[in-house]
Every structure is written in structure tokens, then in C-alpha cells.
Amino acid sequence: MLALSATATLVALLLAGVIVAGILGRVVTQGIDRRLDAQLALIATAVGKDGTLDRTRLRQVQGALDAGPGWRWRVEAPALELGSEDFPQIEAGRPEHLTGAGGRGHVRPIEGLSRDGDAVHGRALRLETPGGAVTIFATAPRDIIERPVRDALLPLLGMLATIGALLGLAALSQIRLGLRPVRRLRDGVAAVRDGSIERVDEAQPEELRPLAEELNALVRDNAAALASARASAANLAHALKTPVATLALDLRDDPRAAQVERIDTTIRHHLSRARLDSSSIRAVTRVAPALEALVHTISQLHASRNITVEVDSARDYAVAIGPSDFDELLGNLIDNAARYARTGVAIEVQPDGRMLRFEVSDDGPGIPAAERDRATAPGVRLDERGDGHGFGLAIARELAALHGGALKLEEAAQGGLAATVTLPMSKRTMP
Structure with missing residues (x-):
């Protein structure tokens, strides 16, 4: 949700930047065009009705035509061409109605390149006279259009970046505030579980x-x-x-x-x-004392075989299962491991998200992979020796599933059987 909001905000700000840049460019271009049209109108006062050019008038207005470096003008009459010596190469655009020069003729935007390769922007006025058509050109460096836009965009981009950061923080705060009831509901469901x-x-x-x-x-x-x-x-x-x-x-x-x-x-x-x-x-069982009691009891049962039972990292965990069910579940797994172990049984307890994982492994003969699923079926004994009834693993699987966990049989690192059972951890306070 936050990524979607940030993406939408970024796209909106980029579009706003592009639109504002376009508007600024258009406004600056219109301002330059008005200055160019004023030059065209001023030069047009030197064109007679028959298409002749009044050189005296041109000399009078020439000072007003010099607006700065890169500004150029040119007049093309039937019998004469006058203007700036380094007038650029140009291409004329579509004609527009002239707003100046007394409404005479049509004006067109033009684009081109100076002799130095710099881009230029200009306007062209075509006057129809009985002596022939007269075309007046006025150009200016395109940089005088682009520079103000660039100068305006730098603070604009900074402002948009600031607005984007503020909107991002507002969206983050809104999402966190809006999802707070969902988190409370999630915690409530976890507490029920x-x-x-x-x-x-x-x-x-x-x-x-x-x-x-x-x-x-x-x-x-x-x-x-x-x-x-x-x-x-x-x-x-x-x-x-x-x-x-x-x-x-x-x-x-x-x-x-x-x-x-x-x-x-x-x-x-x-x-x-x-x-x-x-x-x-659900009842709650503290893992450490319950395991300690089970290990002591099972070690006594198998004392004649000198089987060692070691517990690693039990710490002060608690699981959402009753003490009797816990003793029956883990007791079956530990007793089963001790029954077939050659020298010892290892019990490892580690958290796994909201679950607590118990791995009971031995160094006995183990169970072939093809037989592990069948080994947890009620009444099934893969080894007919001994006094077992074949219900230990089945009861362990049933109790684990009843309390929201699972039982998995794998090969142990010592070569025997590794029985891994998961049970939900409890946050409930116990006396």
C-alpha cells in the first residue's frame, strides 16, 4: 500500500513538473515572440506600399533592433535584401495571423541554427505588395528561452521534491494510523490462538x-x-x-x-x-521444567543401557498445550528415541516464528524414508521386537495437530531418526 501510494505521488509530481515546465516555456516563448513581433512591426514601417525599402527609416530603427548578442534581422524584398551579416539558417513553421504591424500580412514562427551551431528562434512576416512579396525575419537565441525555464525549474524541482517527501511522510503516517486497528485485531486473534x-x-x-x-x-x-x-x-x-x-x-x-x-x-x-x-x-506449559522431568524419568527407565539424553537451548519458553498432553507428546518421542538409540538422544528447542520447534534425534538405526509416513499410523510397528504397541508416534502426531502444530520425521545428523514437532508458543503470563 505504501509503495503504491509513493509511486502514485511520484508519478503525479513528475507530471506536474513536466506540465509546469511546459507552461513556463510557453510563457517565456510568448514573451520573446512579442518582442520579435515588435521588431517585425518596426521594420515593416520601412517597407513602402510598392515593396520598396526606405533605407533612411531602416537606419533610424536599426538601433532599436539590436536587443543583444545573437539577435538578428533580415528583409527580403523583390529587388533588395538587407539585414544582419550572420543571419542563421532557418525553417519556417505554419503561418499565423499577425497581431502587430498594423495587421498587415501573416507571421510565422521559425527555428534554425546560427553559424556557430546554436539554436535560434524567430518570427517571419510576409507582406504582399504590388511590387512583390516582402519577407521580414527577426530571430533570437533559443537560450534566452531555455535559460529562464532552467532557472525556474531548479527551485521548482526542489519544491516538488519537498512536497513529495511531505506527501510520503503523510502517506506513511496515514497508513500506519489506518492499519493500527488491523494490527490490534491481529494481536487479538493471536491471543485467542x-x-x-x-x-x-x-x-x-x-x-x-x-x-x-x-x-x-x-x-x-x-x-x-x-x-x-x-x-x-x-x-x-x-x-x-x-x-x-x-x-x-x-x-x-x-x-x-x-x-x-x-x-x-x-x-x-x-x-x-x-x-x-x-x-x-488453552492450557500453558513451561518447557524447561517439563522437559527436565521427562528427561529424568526416561533416563531412569533406560538406565541399564547407559543412554544419555541431552537438552539444548530449552530456556524459559512456554507453549499453548496442557502439561499432560505435553508430557504425552514429548514423552512418546523421547522414549521412542531412547528405545532405539545406541548411545544417546539429543533434544533441541528453537523458536520458529510463532511456533516452538522441538527436534528429538537419536543415533539408532532410524526409519527408511519410504516408511516414515506409515510409521505415524495408529498401531503400526515397523520393529516387532520389544514391548511397544505402535501408538507412540501416532499419538504424538495427533496431539501436535490438535494444538495447531505438526510432526515431521527425518534422518538425524547422527544417522538415526530426527522427530521434529512444532507447537504454538504462548505469551500468556504464568504464575
């Missing part, structure tokens, strides 16, 4: 009030849809919980009991998700 407020302020300018109302309606609809989804998941989980528990008792010593246990684990997971507060205010 990170859980600081429930709705954006609808006390907006008239143009933005409908947008604020629609945003609040969208927030309400999303909250209602989320509550409905959670209720449906809770109802389904509750409906399945008792039959699965009964089935587990019946299959207590059956090899298929492990599959029933996996189903029960999934049901309990969704029951715990359904117990979360369904309001639109």
Missing part, C-alpha cells in the same frame, strides 16, 4: 467490526465442534470400556490378551483426552 483470551474485542472501527464478529462466531463454532467431538469420543470410550474389561478377564491366560491390552490402552488414552477442559482457553 495461544489461549490468553476467549474472544477478540468487537469494539472495532465500523469497517472491521463485522470481521471481529465473524471471528468470534468462528471461535464459538470451533469450541462447540470440539466439545461435541470430545463428548462423542468420551461416549464411545465409555461404551467400550466395560466390554473390553470383561473380554480381558475372559482372555486372561489367552495369547490374544496382548491385543486386548492394546485396545484397552487406546480407550484409556481417549478417555483421558475427553476429561480435558473443553473451553477455548
Whole structure:
């Protein structure tokens, strides 16, 4: 918007400069033409009705014809030609009606070059007499037209530049002032996203009030849809919980009991998700203490393998996700890395715009690129060894997406798997 305004202002000022320069040139040219026409009229008083020239009269007016260096005159009569010795080569323009010389004949503008190659401007008067046509020429250096225009343009250009700068500052101030409500609305939407407020302020300018109302309606609809989804998941989980528990008792010593246990684990997971507060205010988790607790717990779980878990740059970040969801999401990723690591796990935490990026990498065997998408599908285990159920990466992906983030699997620098998850940072003040 600012670039468009600046471009429009610059174009307008350039056009104004060109137009003013043209007007100045025309005004100066008209002034010079009036002086040249006066010379023509003065010389015409020496032309008799029969086309003869009165030399005495010419000598009388010759002093008035000398207006300065470069001013020249010439008379071409049927029997005689008189005038300045260094009269320039000229080309006559279209004829005009003469305003001087008693209204006799027609005057035409002329342009030409002096013997020194300098441009000249002049006027030519043609008088029709019984003795033949008489043409009178008067010329002046074109520089006397261009010099005043140049002298006037220099301060004019400075004035236009000043006006342009002032208009640019005014446009910048106007745009910044005009966009201030938009920035406030943007900050309100960001605060809703990170859980600081429930709705954006609808006390907006008239143009933005409908947008604020629609945003609040969208927030309400999303909250209602989320509550409905959670209720449906809770109802389904509750409906399945008792039959699965009964089935587990019946299959207590059956090899298929492990599959029933996996189903029960999934049901309990969704029951715990359904117990979360369904309001639109998101919980906030401080990253450093939460990671420290997770690292301590997982290090204890894998203490027999001497696996080291290192955290880099956790600092005092906060993310818009509940502590239980954070523990489940990062805990699954860290435990999965520690399970397959040979010597250690590295956790790097870095801001990425409005998001916080967690990279959990290990030096284990990793996952082939062709299998990484399938690895995040629920219940899929690429390695059947161990006691995993195949839900860790799937749960991590689900929780990341639920809170506005994403999970990405890549190859780590150590050769193992690098699981990168992004979560929205929170600006909400925590006790």
C-alpha cells in the first residue's frame, strides 16, 4: 500500500513538473515572440506600399533592433535584401495571423541554427505588395528561452521534491494510523490462538467490526465442534470400556490378551483426552521444567543401557498445550528415541516464528524414508521386537495437530531418526 501510494505521488509530481515546465516555456516563448513581433512591426514601417525599402527609416530603427548578442534581422524584398551579416539558417513553421504591424500580412514562427551551431528562434512576416512579396525575419537565441525555464525549474524541482517527501511522510503516517486497528485485531486473534483470551474485542472501527464478529462466531463454532467431538469420543470410550474389561478377564491366560491390552490402552488414552477442559482457553506449559522431568524419568527407565539424553537451548519458553498432553507428546518421542538409540538422544528447542520447534534425534538405526509416513499410523510397528504397541508416534502426531502444530520425521545428523514437532508458543503470563 505504501509503495503504491509513493509511486502514485511520484508519478503525479513528475507530471506536474513536466506540465509546469511546459507552461513556463510557453510563457517565456510568448514573451520573446512579442518582442520579435515588435521588431517585425518596426521594420515593416520601412517597407513602402510598392515593396520598396526606405533605407533612411531602416537606419533610424536599426538601433532599436539590436536587443543583444545573437539577435538578428533580415528583409527580403523583390529587388533588395538587407539585414544582419550572420543571419542563421532557418525553417519556417505554419503561418499565423499577425497581431502587430498594423495587421498587415501573416507571421510565422521559425527555428534554425546560427553559424556557430546554436539554436535560434524567430518570427517571419510576409507582406504582399504590388511590387512583390516582402519577407521580414527577426530571430533570437533559443537560450534566452531555455535559460529562464532552467532557472525556474531548479527551485521548482526542489519544491516538488519537498512536497513529495511531505506527501510520503503523510502517506506513511496515514497508513500506519489506518492499519493500527488491523494490527490490534491481529494481536487479538493471536491471543485467542495461544489461549490468553476467549474472544477478540468487537469494539472495532465500523469497517472491521463485522470481521471481529465473524471471528468470534468462528471461535464459538470451533469450541462447540470440539466439545461435541470430545463428548462423542468420551461416549464411545465409555461404551467400550466395560466390554473390553470383561473380554480381558475372559482372555486372561489367552495369547490374544496382548491385543486386548492394546485396545484397552487406546480407550484409556481417549478417555483421558475427553476429561480435558473443553473451553477455548488453552492450557500453558513451561518447557524447561517439563522437559527436565521427562528427561529424568526416561533416563531412569533406560538406565541399564547407559543412554544419555541431552537438552539444548530449552530456556524459559512456554507453549499453548496442557502439561499432560505435553508430557504425552514429548514423552512418546523421547522414549521412542531412547528405545532405539545406541548411545544417546539429543533434544533441541528453537523458536520458529510463532511456533516452538522441538527436534528429538537419536543415533539408532532410524526409519527408511519410504516408511516414515506409515510409521505415524495408529498401531503400526515397523520393529516387532520389544514391548511397544505402535501408538507412540501416532499419538504424538495427533496431539501436535490438535494444538495447531505438526510432526515431521527425518534422518538425524547422527544417522538415526530426527522427530521434529512444532507447537504454538504462548505469551500468556504464568504464575
